[in-house]
Amino acid sequence: MKIEASLPEKGRDLRLDLFRGVANWAIFLDHIPDNVVNWITTRNYGFSDAADLFVFISGYTASFVYARMMLERGFIVGATRLTKRVWQLYVAHIILFVIYIVSIGYVAQRYSDPEIINEFNVAGLVDSAVETLRQGLLLKFKPVNLDVLPLYIVLMGLFPPVLWFMLRKPNWTMLASIALWLSARQFGWNFTAYPAGTWYFNPYCWQVLFVFGSWCALGGARKNMAVINAPITLYFSIAYLIFALVMTMAGKFPDFGAMFPHWLFDTFNPNDKTNLAPYRFIHFVVIVIMVIRFVPKDWKGLEWKGFDPVIVCGQQSLAVFCVGVFLSFVGHFELMMSSGSLLAQIFVSVTGIAIMTIVAYYISWSKRQDKPLPKPAAAAAKAG
Numbered sequence: 001m002k003i004e005a006s007l008p009e010k011g012r013d014l015r016l017d018l019f020r021g022v023a024n025w026a027i028f029l030d031h032i033p034d035n036v037v038n039w040i041t042t043r044n045y046g047f048s049d050a051a052d053l054f055v056f057i058s059g060y061t062a063s064f065v066y067a068r069m070m071l072e073r074g075f076i077v078g079a080t081r082l083t084k085r086v087w088q089l090y091v092a093h094i095i096l097f098v099i100y101i102v103s104i105g106y107v108a109q110r111y112s113d114p115e116i117i118n119e120f121n122v123a124g125l126v127d128s129a130v131e132t133l134r135q136g137l138l139l140k141f142k143p144v145n146l147d148v149l150p151l152y153i154v155l156m157g158l159f160p161p162v163l164w165f166m167l168r169k170p171n172w173t174m175l176a177s178i179a180l181w182l183s184a185r186q187f188g189w190n191f192t193a194y195p196a197g198t199w200y201f202n203p204y205c206w207q208v209l210f211v212f213g214s215w216c217a218l219g220g221a222r223k224n225m226a227v228i229n230a231p232i233t234l235y236f237s238i239a240y241l242i243f244a245l246v247m248t249m250a251g252k253f254p255d256f257g258a259m260f261p262h263w264l265f266d267t268f269n270p271n272d273k274t275n276l277a278p279y280r281f282i283h284f285v286v287i288v289i290m291v292i293r294f295v296p297k298d299w300k301g302l303e304w305k306g307f308d309p310v311i312v313c314g315q316q317s318l319a320v321f322c323v324g325v326f327l328s329f330v331g332h333f334e335l336m337m338s339s340g341s342l343l344a345q346i347f348v349s350v351t352g353i354a355i356m357t358i359v360a361y362y363i364s365w366s367k368r369q370d371k372p373l374p375k376p377a378a379a380a381a382k383a384g
Helices: 014-030 036-040 050-073 075-110 115-119 129-137 148-157 159-168 170-187 203-220 222-228 231-252 262-268 278-294 305-315 317-337 342-370 377-383
Strands: none
Touching: 014 036, 014 050, 014 305, 014 317, 014 342, 036 342, 050 075, 050 148, 050 159, 050 203, 050 278, 075 115, 075 129, 075 148, 075 159, 075 317, 148 159, 148 203, 148 317, 159 170, 159 203, 170 203, 203 222, 203 278, 222 278, 231 262, 231 278, 305 317, 305 342, 317 342
16 A cells, blocks of 8 residues: 655654653652642643653654654564564563562551552452462553553554554544544443453553554644644634633532533543543643644754753653652652651652652663764774
């Protein structure tokens, strides 16, 4: 089949790094309960949140990196490079999984607090350790806050044939993804979890954000700039963002929520995150439209030094994400053991983000040291 997708321009898109860094910071803050600082994250002001952003950028980046490779070197090479990335993600998840459950178990034993085992969904390790660990290796058993990475692994693992079709029939592939999402919502399809229930992030539904990211990367957004820049699109986007803000606030403040008709309030509260409610997906699409419209790839503001820490965290996303998930547990426990005061919440949040940023800068520095030093000009001339 003829290639219909248009490959993205070569060169790093700092918008991806910036927003991926923002997503990592927000996921860390949102995973700490009773933390006033997480009021700065987007989940409090609309239907979508950092998880939507993380999955979308993952799909965008996967296409940005592997589409050209698949075209130039063939499907097999592209698929094997994607599989290599899946293996890296899986190893990272297993390492984080082991460290996470060991830390929870140690804290529960050290401070005689068995309730923390139930709170973080690791009680199965006490009654059936071997089977629980086996299910963990199969991605079916997931302690609290370890849901995003298994979703990412599954989506990347199934992405090679999707990318093949996306390069040839991008619009039809996007429509097929939407059909799968809506069908999964209609018929209740989801992956089973252990010891009971289903995945918190339904892969059948969340794949639509991943594929949407791929569609945008491979020309979907560029080919629809007339629609994106149309005045009516701007008016609709602004109105929808305001509506989403109002409905989200209605869910957070009961007295405010009581002002709305029950049918309206109940439509949006609670927010259906597991199966990616249509209003949630539309909210994220609107945000993407606004970013494309007002934050172009060559926007000079991206070079502002104040963005550097966030951008570096986005560039080292996997390591920063894993560190952030672990630190969210540490921060939660610290607030439980302390007064949980406003000052303690701010300290825990700022310290965690600082550690994530230090890790990102260290990894960036370390990678540069692995590269061979350029030959001095004089030595090169002499050798010539």
